[in-house]
Amino acid sequence: MHIIDRRRNPRGKSLGNRQRFIRRAREQIREAIKNNLRDRSVKDSSSGEDVVISSDGIHEPRFGRDRTAGQHERIFPGNKEYLEGDRIPKPRGGDGRGNRASEDGEGEDDFAFALTRDEFLDLFFEDLELPDLVKQKIKAEKSPQPQRAGFSITGAPNRLSLVRTMRRSLVRRVALGRPGEDVLAQLERELAGLRDGSIAPSDGRSAEERIAEVETALERARGKRARIPFIDPVDLRYRRYEQVPKPISQAVMFCLMDVSASMDETMKDLAKRFFMLLHMFLDRRYEHVEVVFIRHTNHAQEVDEETFFYGRETGGTVVSSALHEMLRVVAARYPTADWNIYAAQASDGDDVLSDVPRCASLLEERVLPICQYMAYVEIGRDGGPPGFNMQRDSDLWTGYSPVAETHDNFAMRAIGEPRDIYPVFRGLFSREGVEA
Amino acid sequence: MRTTSGLLYEGADWNFDTLQRTYDAIEEIGTGELGLDLYRNQIEVITAEQMLDAYAGVGMPVMYRHWSFGKRFAQNDTLYRKGLRGLALEIVINSNPSICYVMEENTMTMQATVLAHAAMGHNHFFKSNHAFQSRTDANAILDYIAFTKRYVARCEERYGVKAVERVLDAAHALSDQGVDRFGRRERPRIGKERERAIQRLEEAQADYNDLWRTLPARKARPEVDLDEEAERRSLGLPEENLLYFLEKHAPQLKDWERELLRIVRNMASYFEPQRQTKVMNEGCACWCHYQIMNRLHRQGRIDDSAMLEFLHLHSSVVFQPDFDDRRFSSINPYALGFAMMRDIERICTEPTEEDTAWFPDIAGNGCPVETLRRAWTDFRDESFIRQYLSPRVIRDFHLFKIDDDGESPELRVAAIHDESGYKRIRRSLATAYDPATDLPRIEIVDADMQGGRTLVLQHTVRDGQVLDALETRRVLRHIAALWGYPVVLCEVDADGDRVFAEHKLDSEALMA
Incomplete structure (x- = not known):
């Protein structure tokens, strides 16, 4: 066994x-x-x-009998009270004794x-693609990165490949017959033994003769060791690197949200789900994704996630303040050459009337040129059935519409209920030609 | 035989030493006292995850790739994670050497039980039972499966995963009808299969010559006017093995597709004896573990706590819930098998008057082990029950027979465990295990090879039991995909004068 x-x-x-x-x-x-x-x-x-x-x-179909037709006989265990000839009403639907239904696999x-x-x-995220990949590629070539590319015989000491070098050194030493430490040690032991008489030559010669022989051998071995170095310059191998252009694989995502009193908890939750999707999506495309949360009422501030979603704040609504804040953060921390910038704005569409044109022009002239993509989602006001809350386009929607028509990297959608989020998200990021 | 030599192990933990020591003691009893004839054992320790893997691959250590195995894995995995289902303690493979998987989570007592159950009981059964000996080739199976895995992978590379999946889906749907129930053909020498399949592939490559393409088309050969009867004979009709027929005669299949059908057919016939001997096989294994563990305890080689743990395990394995119990699904083959083995043992040693009347040839013969071994060799479930199910077991199980007429709103109790019922219950239970009746009998009765190439199948209806129409249509679609032309299935009764239903898949349906 x-x-x-x-x-x-x-x-x-x-x-x-x-x-x-x-x-x-x-x-x-x-x-x-x-x-x-x-x-x-x-x-x-x-x-x-x-x-x-x-x-x-x-489902894996098999030929099987229809349990409800024809005469069947079956044997069951555990009879308690039945006598031959008893009649029992069929259990529900003439079937379903025990778990026969699952056995059948309908x-x-x-x-x-x-x-x-x-x-x-x-x-x-199947079939979803990041928009505007062309721009990303152009950008990518600007940031070359070293990548391993074999070995070379010259190089800086810090790139010395020990494994390769030692392997070549070993090959050379073996090929040229460089005696090892153990050979020397053995000869020396024998010499010492012969000298103090503890060892006698095996073939009956005199000890002196053998001593002379061992001394010559020892000398020759030492000489060979000196002539053949342990590591020779020809052994050295260095790791070689080539400069390969790498796509920039970092992105920053700006979440802009209106937190004025008109946005209630449900609306915030909807926005949060949308942001969450976007974050998961970007996370898969980029090695490194940073998220910046900017909330605004009549003034905007950068906050952490907790405050962003759960903090309380009241005031009016000036949307352009958030865009200004975003531009400030970009200028301060995210040079456009190194970062792919995405922005998602969620709002119920309220804005001070005089601010709307300002937002549109700000978007068009300053924000969109630096963004890979920007999405504006308008959260339905009363969560009623879709369509009912669309009776009148909101101020912001009216203001943004012309911008969306002329700019490919800006899109806007309305979300009324949780179940809309995924279709809207897919609609925003669908690959060309693939229906969401 | 040593009467006592100290405990083999103590406590729940096991290691390779205790496993080896316990195995030796178990084998000594198994081959000595019980006279078991064994393939060499190979015990493999695996984790729960690997056990799930093995489940998915129908218990085999390697298996070709197919989505249905992934489905089974996902299903078992979910049930296991939710704690709805435990895992089998062991899986044993009918091969030489016999491979027995044991789980690392098992306690030492469980391992000992598993060794006695699988490495002794199942192993002996595989090696001696007639159904296994005549239908499976234990020496070659492991090599063959490894080969099928490579072959299917190669086909996937060459012809695409989709194309292979299409053939395998269809073949799996027919695997119940891919077995020679009546054993006309000799058993497949699967040891030779690999060479044959490789040859097939290579010939196809060697034969390929681009010049053939440039030859002008030959004038159609004058039709050989075979009369229908002769043609049917040349196709070997009627044919119950649908996979065999399609492999040999489907007009449009490529060679590799035929080979895939052959692989599924070979696997189906490899597993067929396990289906036909489920009760006996488990009964034999349970009887062996019960004997061996009791003997070890009597010899003082396992302690009382181990024995109690064993009894708990054993009784849950051979537990038979009553028909009105929520846990009931069908007769537990472990329970029935074990009860019948114990009963035969009892009849041999302490027969009652009833036993002497029912089993004159074995009652009181005083050699239970020989009697059992002979039964394990010569019978399968159907004949075993027909021969050995005694009134005593029928009484113990309180078996009763229910007749269900599709039309009537009531079920009728046709027989219970009394003098007039024993024989009828025994006959009916044996029939339920009869491979000739437990699956619907479907044959190919006609294949028009000249004209429309319609394939005609026939289901011989017994007792008005017609096929499930929806499922039948689905399977027919698979058959049509392999056959490439219209397929018809008629359901007629045994005399052929009453037609119950006709399922038709014509060319339009094929395109859809």
Whole structure:
């Protein structure tokens, strides 16, 4: 008998099967994700997802009998009171004894399982692309970065590759027959032994003869060691780097939100969900994403996330103050050459009437030229059925509309209910030609 | 035999030493006293996650890739994580050497039980039972599966994952109909399969010559006018093995697609004996672990606490919920199998008058182990129950027979555990395990190879049990995908004069 410990074997043996399964059930899974985004709390945006999908498309049909037709006989255990010839009314629907229904696998049962975080995000953002990638690429070539490219025989000492160098040194020493420490040590031991008489030459020669022989051998070995260096300049190898242009993979995301009294908790929550989606999305595209929260009433300030969503503030509404604040932060901390800048503005559309034209021109002349993309989402006022709250375009909506028409990197959408968020988000970022 | 030699282990923890020591003691009892004939054992320790992997791959250590295995994994994984389902303590593979997976989470007593159950009971059953011996090739199975995995991967690379999936989906839908139930063909020599398949691939490559393309088309050959009967004979109709027929005769399949069908067919026939002997196989394994663990305890080699743990484990394995219990789903093969083995043992040693009347050939013969071993060799579930289910077991289980007429709003109790009912209950239960009746009997009866190429299938309806129409349509769609032309399935009764239903998939449906 053998006992084999397989516990250390590579994990995830069925990964290939899982990928095939998820590809197969993709449509249903996407549908499920869309549906339970509604119930999802913002905090677990980074965890996996339990999804329940209908089993069409992943059903495996087999020839089977129709349980409701024809004569069947079955044997059951545990008779308590029945006698031969007794008649029993059929349980519900003539079927459903025990869990026979699931045994049959009608094919319309729901199928529940858990997606990992990566699988979830992959499906979640499938077919979504960052807008304006052209500009990003042009920018990218400006920032070359060193990348490993083999080895060279010259270089700065700090790039010395010890492993390569020692390997070549070993090859050379072996090839040229450089005696090692152990050979010397053995000869020296023998010499010492012969001198004090503890060892006698094995072949019957005199000790003196053997001493002379060992001394010559020792001398030759020492000489060889001196002539053949341990490390020779020809052994040296250095790591070589090439300058490769790298895309800038950092982005900053500005979240602008109106926190004046007209924005209630539900509206803020909707905005928060939208920001959360945007953040998850950017996080997947860039190595490093920073988020700047700017809230405004009649004046704007940069705040932390907690204050942004939960802080209380009252006052009027001057939207342009937020845009000014954003420009200030960009100028201070995020040089446009090094950062991809995204902005998302959420508001209920209220603004002091005189401020609207100011916002539009500010947007057009100063904000949009430095942004990769800017999205304006207007949060529905009373959360009534969609359409009802659109009876009159808001001030800001009216003011922004002409800008959206002339600028590709600016988009605006209205959100009335949580279930609108995902479609709106997909609408904003859909790849060219792919319907959301 | 040593009567006592100290405890094999103490406490719940195990290590490789105790595992080895316990295995040796168990094997000594198994091969000595019980006279078991074993393949060499290979015990592999795995984690829970690996156990889930093994579940997904239908218990095999490697398996080709297919989404349905991923589905099964996702399902089991969810149930396991939510704590709705425990994992099997062990999986054993009918191969030589016999591979037995044990989980690292098991306690030492569980490991000992598992060794006695799988490495002794199942192993012996695999090696000696007639169904396994005549249908499976334990020496070659592991190599063959490794080969199928590579072969399917190669097909995926060459022809695309989608194309392979299409064929495998269809083949899986037919795998119940991919087995020779009546054993006409000799068992597949799967050891030779690999060479054959590789040859097939290579020939296809060697035969390829671009020049063929440039030849002018030959004039159509004058049709050979085979009469229908001769043609049907040449196709070997009627044919119950749908996968075999499609592999050999489907007009449009490529060679690699035929090979995929063959792989699914070979796997189906490899698993067929396990389906046919579920009760006996588990009964044999349970009886072995019960005997061995009791013997170890009597010898003083496991302590009382271990014995209590074992009894708890054992009784939950062989537990049979009553029909009106929420946990009931069907007759537990472990429970029925174990009860019948114990009962045979009892009949051999302490027969009652009833037993002498029912089982004159074995009652009181005094050699229970030999009698059991003979039964394990020669029977499968259906014949075993027909032969050995005694009134005593029927009484213990309180078995009763229900007749369900589709039309009637009531069920009828047709027999209970009394003098007049024993025989009918036994016959009915045996029939339920009969491979010839537990699956619908579907055959290919006609294939028009000249004209419209319609494939005609026939379901022989027994007792008015027709097929589930929706499922049938789905499976027919798969058959049509392989066949490439219209497919018809008629449901007729055994005399062929009453037609219950006709399911048709014509060319338009094929395109859709």
